[in-house]
Amino acid sequence: MSRPAAAPGAGAGTGAEETTTELVTTDLAVGGMTCAACVSRVEKKLARLDGVRAGVNLATGRARVLHPADLPVARLVAAVEGAGYTAEPVTEGAVVAAAAEDPVERLLLLMVAVHAVPVIVVSMVPALQVRGWQWSCFALAAYVVTIGSAVFHQRAWRALRHGTATMDTLVSLGVLASFGWSAYALLFGGAGALGMRMPFTLGATPGGGAEIYLEAAVGVPLFVLCGRYLEGRARARTGSALRALAELGAKEVCLREDGGERLVPIEQLLPGREFVVRPGEKVATDGVVVEGGSALDLSLLTGESVPVEVGPGERVAGGTINVGGTLLVRATAVGADTQLARITALVTEAQAGKARAQRLADRVAGVFVPVVLGIAVCVLGFWLGTGAGSARALTAAVAVLVVACPCALGLATPTALLAATGRGAELGVLVRGPEVLESLRRIDTVVLDKTGTLTAGRMTLAASTAADGFDRAEVLRLAAAVEQRSEHPLARALTAAAPQPLPAVTDFRATPGLGVAGTVEGRRVAVVRPDAGADGGVLPAKLREALAQAEAVGRTAVVVEVDGRAAALLAVGDTLRSGSYRAVHRLRGMGLTTVLATGDRAGAARAVAEELGISEVHASASPERKAELVGELRAVGRSVAVVGDGVNDTVALAAADLGIALGSGTDAAIGAAGLTLVRGDIESLVTAVRLARRTLATIRANLVWAFGYNAVLIPLAAAGLLNPMIAALAMSVSSLLVVANSLRLRTWQPARRRQGGARFGR
Numbered sequence: 007m008s009r010p011a012a013a014p015g016a017g018a019g020t021g022a023e024e025t026t027t028e029l030v031t032t033d034l035a036v037g038g039m040t041c042a043a044c045v046s047r048v049e050k051k052l053a054r055l056d057g058v059r060a061g062v063n064l065a066t067g068r069a070r071v072l073h074p075a076d077l078p079v080a081r082l083v084a085a086v087e088g089a090g091y092t093a094e095p096v097t098e099g100a101v102v103a104a105a106a107e108d109p110v111e112r113l114l115l116l117m118v119a120v121h122a123v124p125v126i127v128v129s130m131v132p133a134l135q136v137r138g139w140q141w142s143c144f145a146l147a148a149y150v151v152t153i154g155s156a157v158f159h160q161r162a163w164r165a166l167r168h169g170t171a172t173m174d175t176l177v178s179l180g181v182l183a184s185f186g187w188s189a190y191a192l193l194f195g196g197a198g199a200l201g202m203r204m205p206f207t208l209g210a211t212p213g214g215g216a217e218i219y220l221e222a223a224v225g226v227p228l229f230v231l232c233g234r235y236l237e238g239r240a241r242a243r244t245g246s247a248l249r250a251l252a253e254l255g256a257k258e259v260c261l262r263e264d265g266g267e268r269l270v271p272i273e274q275l276l277p278g279r280e281f282v283v284r285p286g287e288k289v290a291t292d293g294v295v296v297e298g299g300s301a302l303d304l305s306l307l308t309g310e311s312v313p314v315e316v317g318p319g320e321r322v323a324g325g326t327i328n329v330g331g332t333l334l335v336r337a338t339a340v341g342a343d344t345q346l347a348r349i350t351a352l353v354t355e356a357q358a359g360k361a362r363a364q365r366l367a368d369r370v371a372g373v374f375v376p377v378v379l380g381i382a383v384c385v386l387g388f389w390l391g392t393g394a395g396s397a398r399a400l401t402a403a404v405a406v407l408v409v410a411c412p413c414a415l416g417l418a419t420p421t422a423l424l425a426a427t428g429r430g431a432e433l434g435v436l437v438r439g440p441e442v443l444e445s446l447r448r449i450d451t452v453v454l455d456k457t458g459t460l461t462a463g464r465m466t467l468a469a470s471t472a473a474d475g476f477d478r479a480e481v482l483r484l485a486a487a488v489e490q491r492s493e494h495p496l497a498r499a500l501t502a503a504a505p506q507p508l509p510a511v512t513d514f515r516a517t518p519g520l521g522v523a524g525t526v527e528g529r530r531v532a533v534v535r536p537d538a539g540a541d542g543g544v545l546p547a548k549l550r551e552a553l554a555q556a557e558a559v560g561r562t563a564v565v566v567e568v569d570g571r572a573a574a575l576l577a578v579g580d581t582l583r584s585g586s587y588r589a590v591h592r593l594r595g596m597g598l599t600t601v602l603a604t605g606d607r608a609g610a611a612r613a614v615a616e617e618l619g620i621s622e623v624h625a626s627a628s629p630e631r632k633a634e635l636v637g638e639l640r641a642v643g644r645s646v647a648v649v650g651d652g653v654n655d656t657v658a659l660a661a662a663d664l665g666i667a668l669g670s671g672t673d674a675a676i677g678a679a680g681l682t683l684v685r686g687d688i689e690s691l692v693t694a695v696r697l698a699r700r701t702l703a704t705i706r707a708n709l710v711w712a713f714g715y716n717a718v719l720i721p722l723a724a725a726g727l728l729n730p731m732i733a734a735l736a737m738s739v740s741s742l743l744v745v746a747n748s749l750r751l752r753t754w755q756p757a758r759r760r761q762g763g764a765r766f767g768r
Contacts, residue, residue, distance in 0.1 A: 029057075032079055034069040036062065037092035038161060040234070043172045043375045044091065047165075051089040055081065063420050068096065090164040115231045118154035121146045122224035129221035135203045143220045144192060150224040151185045158227065171375040177230055179382075180408040184730055185223035187400050192218060219401060222730035226408050229738040255325055255346060259290035262334060275340055283333040291324040292344045293335040300330030345669075378410040378720070385724045394726075401730060405723035409733035410716060417741060418708030421748035426701040429751055434669070434684040435694040442680040445664040446698035448645045452593055452691070453636060453658065455650040456604035456614055459668060459688060460590075461580040465495045467503035468561055469577040471552035479505070481574040484531045485566040487511050488524045496562060497522070499578045500533070521564065532567040536575070549575040560610020579610070582617065585689030590618045592692045599644075603627050603635055603658070632658035649691060666691060693756040700754055708744045715740045 036048055045062045048069060052060035058073045071082055079095050086093035125143045128134045155178070162178035165171055191197035197204075197218045204218065259275050260267050260282040267282060272290055275281065280296060283289050289302065301313035304326050313329050316322055322335060325346040341347065382403045389399030427437055437443055454460055472478035486504030489497035491514045501508070511531075514524040521534030536545065536553055545553065545565065552575045556563040561579035565572050590600050602615045603624040611625035624635055632648070636658050639646045648655065648662040659665030659679050667679035668686040683690040719736055722728050728736075 028075040029072055030075045032071045032073065032082060033096040034071060034082060034086060034093045035096050036067055036069050036086055038164075039064055039067060039091060040161065040173050043170075047089050047168075047170050047172070048086055048091060051085045052082065055085055058082075064417060066420065066424065069093070088168070090161075090168045090170070111231075111235055114154065114157075115235050118150055118224075118228050118231055121149045121154065122228040125150075125224045126221045126228075129204070132203050137200050140192060140197060140202060140204075140218060140220070144188065144218075147185060147188070147220045147224050150227055151181055154224075154231075155181050155227040158230075171379060173375065175375060176378060176407045176410055177226060179379075180404045180730060181223055181226050183400060183404050183407075184219040184226070187397070188218040188220050188223060191397075219404075219730065222401070222404065222408075225735070226730060226733075229735045232738060234738075234741075256288040256290040260284075275337055277337050277340055280334055280336050283328045283335055285328055285330060285332065287328055289322050289324050289326045289328060289333075289335065291337050292339040292346075293322055293324075293337045295320050295322060295333055296336050297334040298332050300328050300333050303327040303329050374410070378406065381720065381724065382406040389726070398726060402724060402726040404730040405726075405728040405733040406720060408730050409719045409723045409728060409737055417744050417748075418712045419705050421745050422701055422704045422708060422751060425748050425751035426697060426704075426754075429754055430694070430697055433693055433697070433756065434687075434690050435697060436669075436682040436684060437694075438680045442664065443698045443701050445645075446647070446681065446695060447702045449598065449647045449664060449695070451599045451601060451639055451644040451646045453601045453603050453632070453639070453646060453648045453662070454590075454620075454688070455648075455655050456602060456606055456611060457580060458651040459649055460586045460602075460614060460618065461582055464580070465499040465562070465578045466581050467499055467576060468579040468581065469552065469556065470574060471549060472574045473546050473549055473572055476568070476573040478574060481566050481568065482576070483508065484526050484529065484568060485533050485574070485576065487526045488514065488522050488531050488533055491524070492516060492522050496564065496578050500576065530567075530569050533564050533576075534567065536563055536565050545572050545575070552577070558609055559613035560607045582614065583688060585687055587618055589689040589692055590620060593695070594619070596692070596695060598695070601635075601639075603632050605629075629655070629657045633661045636661045649688065651686070666694075696756055697751075697754065701751060704747060704751060708747055711747075712740070712744060 039045060039048065039062070045064050048062045049060050052058055052069065052071055055073070055077065057077070058071060060069055060071045062069045069086065073082065083093045083095070125146050128139055128143055158174045158178045158181065161172065161174035165175055188197075196202075256272055258269050259272050260269050261275070262280045262282055275291055281290055281293075283300075285300070295316055295318050297318060299315070299317040301315050302322060303313050304323070315330075316333070321338075322333070323345045324339075325344075339345075385406050386399050386403040389402050390396065423443070426443065430437060437446075467482075470478050470482060472481055482500070482504050486501045487508045488511050489500045490508055491511060509527050511524040511526050514522065516522045519535075520538045521532060523530070523532035523534075525531070549565065549572060553563050556575070556577035556579075559579070561577040563575055563577045566574045566576060593600055599622075600618075600620050601622045601624070602611060602618075602620045604611050604614075605627055606625060608623075608625040611623050615621070615623045624631070627635065632655065636646050636648060640663070646662045647664040647666055648658045649666045649668070650656075650659055651668040655667075659667065664681060665679035666681045666683065668688070669682055669684035681694060683694070715736075719728065719733070723733055
């Protein structure tokens with residue numbers, strides 16, 4: 007999968023010619039990687055090519071390569087193969103996720119278990135060691151060491167041919183050393199005597215040549231294979247959210263044309279064509295409802311649990327499920343241009359990236375295996391030098407080889423990110439990459455836009471005051487009847503607020519800049535500016551007071567006249583989103599400072615800030631002023647996130663440490679942001695912050711375990727306190743614990759909303 011890179015000139019070179027070379031990004035599926043040492047090896051091989059930078063993800067088995075456009079992909083593949091691994095380009099749109107369960111791997115594990123378990127049991131229980139038991143165990147172990155462990159030997163040999171060592175090298179050496187010593191002891195050391203019995207110990211046995219270690223020779227591959235099998239299944243679950251997104255799209259669509267309907271593959275659907283969505287079916291692609299009304303289940307796309315009602319003229323997203331009536335939809339976007347495709351692409355991008363903690367772990371793992379090999383040699387020499395005997399020296403060295411676990415280091419970060427980005431997508435939170443989660447964790451100040459972010463972004467009737475002698479509901483009904491002939495946003499707000507159906511209007515007249523008038527049920531009704539009334543703008547005291555209150559909070563007011571008399575004052579304004587108060591309150595409760603920056607008037611900005619409890623307000627702010635504000639906050643040491651939804655917010659979004667866009671906003675805002683809240687709900691930001699904090703806490707716990715495990719168990723193995731079989735079990739459990747800890751993010755739930763409390767009910 008190749009595409010233009012976002013940052014031309016980001017290659018390794020520094021010359022003028024190189025910095026102007028167009029760069030593209032190609033994703034490769036890499037096979038044969040088993041630990042973080044493999045990751046380091048592949049990255050180094052790719053980086054040796056001129057102008058190439060690469061990042062490899064062990065959890066997904068993918069390499070993301072930034073390279074000059076004139077460098078053939080075949081050379082990238084050849085470089086990976088030169089490191090001893092397989093590689094092939096990833097097709098456009100392929101899902102980044104761990105592979106499903108491999109039946110061959112499962113069969114191999116089963117066969118190894120059948121041969122290895124009897125050997126382990128008999129070796130550990132002296133009462134079962136009947137006459138000649140060691141020779142029967144030797145025969146069973148021979149199968150495990152040769153056929154069952156062939157995959158380790160092959161990969162170790164391939165790594166050796168390329169001058170490197172991996173986790174498979176350690177396993178292969180441990181298995182061969184244990185089996186080789188056991189064969190020597192059986193044939194030449196006296197262990198082959200038919201009446202011989204051998205007790206089992208957790209540490210190295212201080213015996214002589216009559217000691218055999220067949221349980222280690224079969225236990226090591228058994229536990230490693232079992233661990234990798236379970237680890238693979240768990241890693242596949244971490245990518246289930248992305249696979250669910252990829253499978254959301256419809257496969258067929260029912261087109262309506264020439265008065266009839268026909269079912270065609272989704273690939274034949276083009277923008278502008280109309281299609282039918284019946285109850286229970288998926289919406290085939292993004293579009294606008296032409297006919298019908300229904301409720302759509304958006305839960306898999308945005309995380310919203312309650313179906314959303316749609317009708318003619320409203321937009322719908324592909325992949326959502328129709329749970330109500332039949333809809334006729336006109337397609338507006340297909341293929342990669344749909345909201346579902348963009349969401350899937352964003353999650354894929356996020357899971358292909360690397361966090362700083364992962365890059366550190368990969369650097370450590372790159373030298374880990376050679377260091378372990380050196381330690382094992384030193385341990386062998388030390389025990390031989392102390393006169394402890396070759397058996398004790400060998401078992402201590404083998405235990406060091408087997409217990410070492412760079413796998414946990416390699417999996418600590420990517421599995422957590424894979425699970426977190428997938429869970430975030432399910433909750434309506436999309437991140438562009440792991441660095442976004444890291445930035446979100448460090449944020450201490452949030453700059454909030456007002457219109458469309460904290461407020462709904464559309465005008466509604468906010469207040470109505472009737473003059474003495476007039477009924478407020480009746481005046482509103484008459485005003486809406488006149489306004490139904492107008493397309494002005496104010497007219498739509500009044501029409502929506504009045505009871506339906508509305509009476510007919512005659513003699514309608516619209517005067518630009520002043521208002522509208524008409525005859526309704528024999529009465530002359532006008533809706534005009536407060537200073538443009540029939541009486542010269544002189545209003546009754548009650549309406550003057552209502553006008554002053556409306557202007558103080560930045561609302562737009564109009565006067566309704568009935569038969570030449572001022573009957574009511576209607577105030578129209580933008581209303582707060584339902585979750586804005588909860589979001590701001592919870593952000594402050596998490597230790598974040600909130601700042602309001604808006605291009606709106608000071609009165610409207612102050613009213614919103616006071617209602618939400620925001621103390622710092624910047625009104626009438628231009629796009630450039632918003633960006634300057636971000637710079638000022640960063641200059642005093644603040645880590646700043648900007649939340650916006652419009653084109654006017656893009657400069658500030660790009661200038662901030664982290665830009666956050668609403669999914670209901672413009673494409674420009676979404677493109678400039680690192681994090682997108684799909685629902686268009688500011689409350690999702692609280693979920694995003696909490697998810698980021700939980701994810702990074704999980705990564706830290708994984709890394710502490712991965713480093714701590716090796717820091718404790720390698721010295722124990724070197725001291726002869728670990729049997730190689732127990733060491734193999736510990737190594738497998740180490741990787742499994744890291745993956746299992748990351749997997750907990752797949753079921754992470756944001757804190758439930760508190761019930762009760764007047765302000766929380768907004």
